[in-house]
Amino acid sequence: MFLAKVIGNVVATQKSPEFQGMKLLFIQPYINKDKTLVQSGSSIVAVDSVGAGVGECVLFTQGSSARLTHNTKGAPVDAVIVGIVDSVEVEGTIVEKP
């Protein structure tokens, strides 16, 4: 699993029928660098399974594991948000969320 910030919503009317009713969020992955979270890699579209919203720091998982949550079963999903992050602590200090 990785950390990311939700930066937007994606709207697609024509899509695979398995995606019906799923919330697609646009997220930007973050990594820890010198005890601060910095942007890393390209932005990703992920299905939301926890009710996350724009601006929040979230946990997401990628790959075939993404198809194992209750609302992504059987859908061609490769990225899903599985948690909303309250705080991150690195070596004793709470790092600021993105």
Add this chain to the structure above:
Amino acid sequence: MFLARIDGTVTSTVKHQTLAGLRLLIGQRLEADGSPTGDPLILVDTFGARQGATVLVTTENEPLRNRVGNTTPARLLVAGLVDEVFQEAKA
């Protein structure tokens, strides 16, 4: 999944047998600001995406494997046509 911009179509006569009859597009992955990133990608499309369209791309090819069999080497699929992306205003 990620967003990509469709740049054109790809025609291939001699190809893997599982790719017969599939529509192949060439596209470019997009960053949040709309700029292209990475190498050009070949996508399998079932939605009829046009040049210039923004599409949702998935690396989960199960729908394709269900259709043409488990032996297909194709990996990237167009999963939807993106109407709009709403983004948080930059501070």
